[in-house]
Every structure is written in structure tokens, then in C-alpha cells.
Amino acid sequence: MRTLIRGRFALPVALVGVVGLVGLVAFTPSAAQAGPAPVATAPTATTAAPTAKAPAGAAAHPTATAASTASPAAAGTSVTGSPLTSSHGITYYEPAGSLIAPGQALYAASCASCHGVDAAGSARAPNLQGLGAGTVDFWVSTGRMPLANSSVQATRKPPRFNRLQTLEIAAFVQSRTPGLGIGIPVVNLSQASLAAGNSLFTLNCAACHTITGAGDELAYGAYAPSLHLATATQVVEAIRSGPGNMPHFSEGNITNSEARDIAAYVTEVIQHPVDRGGFGLGGIGPVGEGFVALLFGVGVLMLVAFWIGERS
């Protein structure tokens, strides 16, 4: 009788042990998030406004990947150029004229074979004239350009050029058509409203990028990319230029203050969601939840039944 009891306790004790261990390993980070209310940080000035000393596009905007951080040389060079327009926390800049010459060399080496020496396009690639520095900055700083292969849609990858080089290329393309297209937006998030950003994101972005910003497959190989790596500058550039299949939104559709609110919502809520309630199961919704409920929930309880009941 005694051995019987001991034998029968071995399985559940092992089970609780394993589950506990897995729980400890997998869920420890999320325990730290169980902080007091309010549960999301207020918008902060994550993106400093450009000053005379710190060049706008360069040091103030490290993209998510280390490769794109500004080189020390950038700090001393005045790359900002002249602000084109500025309202509601977003200032659009045209890169400084001193960047055009080095930009031309980079462009000739990496871009001209498809886009043409004068950025006027070719049979293989579109005309870049008139798109503006902001458009070029988006494609190059997200690593989509230079293109790895000509599939349906360019993929985000670690950028080939550092921040300064990116601005130089943008400056060269912009210099072909001065004053046309969109400048490089510098976003000041200190006045942004997360609530307005939430509502605007749901209305304009969630239909493709999904409400959690995870991105998803559309049709015929096109897809809406994940927003989890996008910087505030890239969000505004994408809104204004409409890369790939994405529609572009002019200031008549989404004002600068609205674009700023969306950028704040993406960089502060989408990229740092309040993940209470335990391990997030990949954030892909009921598919993952169903598998956990069936495999873990029902599975463990069947094991318990197997333990309590007889096997023959």
C-alpha cells in the first residue's frame, strides 16, 4: 500500500516540477512588468529636436540595428541642411549640400546600375527624381535598398550603409530635384497623444499591419511587414511616401500631428506592449492559444486521468 502511494505520487510530483521549472525559465522576465498603474509610459521625447550642435538625422536617430548608428565623423559634420517645413513636432529637413559629393560616389557604386546615373530610373528600376530625401532615407535605412533579389516585395534587413552614408545618398538624390518630394522628418514625440495614436492606428494601419503591429501576409506574395523595428522617423517616412503596396498619406489625409501620434503609438505601445497576464504566446492570437489549451491544458489533464485511472 505504501509503495503504491509512493509510486502514484511520483508522476504528479515530476509533472509539477517540470511545469514549475518551465514556468520559471520562460516567464521570469514578464514578472518584472507587473508594476503599479498607470500601465504605460507617458510619451517622452525619445527623439530629440535637432540643435545646432547635434546634427538632426545623424546621432539623434539610431535605427534598431547597430550597423546604422552614426559614425563619429557625422557628429562633427553639419548634415542637417535647411528645414523645409515644420509643424506639430515634425520637421522635414533637406540634407546639407556638403553631403552631395560623397553621396554621388556612394550612389554611383551601389545604386546607379539599376536606377541610372542621374537617378532617372531604367527598365529595371523606377525613377527616383522628385521623391525626396525622406523616401530614399526610408528605403536605405530599413535595409530594403540595395535590393537583395527582385522578389515581389523588398524585405527589411540590416542596412548596408551607416546613418551618415544614408544621408549622403539621400542628399545626392535630393540634389537632382531640389525642393521636390518629402524631406527627412525629425519627430519630436514629447507632445504626442498615445490615445489619439491608438485610434488613428486602428483606423488607418491595423487593417494590414494587424492591431498588434505584428504584420501579416496579404495576397499574391505581398505582405505588411512587422512594425516592431520601425523608428519614429521611418514611420513618418512610410506614411508620407507609401513604400511598395502601402498607400501614401498626404498631409490632407493625416496631418503632421496625427502622423506624430501614430509614430508615438508604434514606437511606445506597439513595440513595448503592456504584456500582463503571463507569457504572450507569440502574440498571434487564438491559434497559439488553442494549441496551448489543447496540448497543455487537455493534454496534462488526460495524463492526470491516466495517472488516477487504470491502464489495462
Added chain:
Amino acid sequence: MIDSSLRWVDDRLGVAKGGRTFLDKVFPDHWSFMLGEIALYSFVVLLGTGVFLSLYYIPSAHEIIYHGSYLPLRGQKVSEAYASTVGLSFDVKSGLLMRQAHHWAADIFLGSIAVHMARVFFTGAFRKPRELNWIVGVTMLILGIVNGFLGYSLPDDLVSGTGIRIAYSIIESIPLVGSYIAFFLFGGNYPGNGVIIPRFFILHVLIVPAIIVGLLAAHLGLLVKQKHTQFRGRGRTEHNVVGSPMFPTFMAKTTGFLFMTTAVIFLLAGFAQINPIWQFGQYQPYQISYAVQPDWYMGWLDGALRIMPSWEFVGFGHTWPLEVFLPAVLFPGIIFNIFIAWPFIEARHTKDLAYHNLLDRPRDRPKRTAAGAMMLALLFMVFCASSTDVLANFFQIELNYVLWFFRIVVVVVPILTYFVTYKICQEMRHAEGVGKRKRANVVVRTETGEYETYESEARPGDGHEEIEAVPVPTFIDMVPAELATGAGVRRVMR
């Protein structure tokens, strides 16, 4: 003292005789007979956590300004239903735990029903005289799915709102009466006049659970009345049940199982996030999110809808759209009708109208087992089809290829499953000694270094000699030792 008070109760209610029979009710010991209990106990958890949630949830579509502690929502206009659910998650003590426990319990409830139903099906426990109880069970399954959908819709978040929108269109797709039913349910054209949340609420917390509780009572009442089925084995006949008595053995087991079920559900609720509605935002009819799927038990309905080609024809002065009606109304209708009618379909096919209390081994009924496996394969494939976009994104394949993949496998895999299962069953039936106890092979090394093998002696239980069943005495003397309930002692009833 206890004796006299019990006697007092019995003198007035006369329950001793029935109570004695109930306490002596015999439960088979096989583990697969406990799967239905998972459903029963997760239902208990659902009731308990549901009562807690209903204390804080406000079933109203009335719009207010949110002032809770979730910052990105502050100052937005949200419905009271959504605000109170976010409040439950952030501002009510242990509210999020209860919400998640309720949701996980619902997922496990329907999962265990499916597993229990598979056990009943594959062992033939639904045969005469238990067809009615099978139908009661299937009805509870359908009501469970319906109530799961209703509950999932109550938070009024973007994802569940999309589900309500789809449900409205599905109802509308029913020929002739569809629009009238949809108008009746929603109080007008979509999204109605804010009536859908209170209506779903009263259905979810009162009407459907009340029906489920009634059916549950009938389910268990029929179980006691008709007594348990059992597998073939020593001393087991069509006219007895071998196992442990209700009291004390089974009572201890099943109470432990209640605690284990609760523990697993709350373990999940504490560690695994489910349905973080604050990330989804309030539902507005003009907003939508991509990558939306329903809970798993609705997944097969969503999958059928996704892979359906857009067929419609024009005739008789109308356009007849089939792309919603076929997969979302006709398909589940056919599936559930097959479930309900199966005992009668099978009886007609086998011309077997006898009483059955002994169960089949699945391999001994290859056609039924193969048919069941085919149904499982079909439902699993359609279920997987509800995540076409997730799969396409994960494997970086074109969504259209994934759609076509599922259109093909939904037809091919069930048919293959049928034949493979049928063949496996046949092979297992004809294999020598499968399912019988194996004799030990004794290997002996002789003095000259040779090895000899021979089979060991037959052990008790190797043959299948039947022993006589001993009926339970109507009066039990508590003194004799041979009636004490130990681990090895079993009672036989009937």
C-alpha cells in the same frame, strides 16, 4: 449523534435507500472514463469565475470616456462593456487572473468534450440503449461552442467585434429568412442599436448556461440510470459493471480530479496570457484588424469560410451567393447532423439492434474507427485552414498557395486517413497475440556456452476465463472484513 441526525433526515425524506444505491454505484476504473469529468470540472470553474466576472462587467454599448489606468486608452470614447473589461484586467484585484482562467477554462471545456466524445465514439459507447445520452452530449457540445462565441464577443474589442460582424453576415446568408433573423437578433441593420451586447450577455450568463446545466443533469442522470459501459475483461459481462464504488474510492479520485483540473486551469491563467483585449482596442464597425482568428473551437468554421471559392450564380431574378452559406451554414449543419444521427446510421448499417454494455476495441470495428478518424482529419484540416495567413507569414509562402494547399488537403487527407486507419485496424485485428499479455522469454546459457530460449509458464490472467459475478448485497453489514474496501477489493453491481 451523526447517526441520529441522519436518521432524522431519512425519516422525513426517505433518501437512505436511494442514497445507498448511489453510494454503491460502480465506476469502471479505466482512465478513459474520466475524460468527461475534465469537461464537468472545467464547467464548474467556468461557473465560479463567471460569477466573479459578472460582478464587474457592465453589459452596455453605451459610450463613455475611459479614465482607467491603461494610458493609451485614456480620453478615448469606449463602450462601457470594453471599459469594464479593461478595468477587470487592470484595476480589479485578481481580475485578470479570473478573466484568463475563465477563458482558458472555456478552451479546455470544449477540448475535453471533444476528447470525451472521441472516446465514446471509438469504443461504441453510444450504441443502444445510450443513443439519447449521445444526443444530449452533442447538444451540449453545440451549446458550448455557441456560448463560447457569445462570451468571446462580450468584451466588445476589435477582434471579437470582427467575429460578430462575420456572424451577422453568416445569418444573413441563409436563404429567404436570413435577413429577418439577423434583423431580429441585432434589432435592425448591423451593428444594431447597441442591443447586441446586452442580448449576448443575457444569453451567455443565463439562458445558454441554464440549458447546459439542465442537459448536464440529464446526461448524468441517464448515466446513473443506464449504468456505465465497460471494456471486455475478466469477470465483465453485458449484465454487470466492474470497478470501484462511488464511496469511498471513486469519490476520492474524482474530488482529486476536480482539484487537478482547477489547478491546471489556474496554472495557465497565471502564466499564459490569453486574449489581451487592451492591445486590440475598442470595436468600431468601420475599423478592422488583419490576422483575426476565432477561438479554437470556432476555428474549423472560420477555416471553411476562408478556403471556400467565391461561387455564386444568378437565376430566378436573384443573385445566389454560395460562398458564405455553403461553408458557414450548410457545412456545420451537416457535420452536427451526422454527429446526432450517427448511432442510428450505424445501427441501420450493421442491423445491430441489441443492447450493448460491453465496449468495442476500436480495431474491432475498422469501419467505424476509420470513419471517426476521417471526421477528425477533416475537422483538423479545416481548423488549420483558419490560420492560413499566420502560416503564410510564418513560412513566407504566398497566401494564395496556402489557400490552394488547404482546398486540396481538406479533400485528400480525410480520404487517405480513412483507408490508412481501416488497414491499420485490419492488420491489428489479425496480428497474433496483439492485446494479449505477453509471456516472458527466458534465455539460459548452458555450460557449453550455447543459449536456449523458452517461454515462461502461463501466469494467472493469461487465459480469459470468465468468473461469476457477485451481486452487491442490498444490506451491507459493516463488520465483516471481506467487504472492507481496499485497493484490491472490487464490487460488482447488477
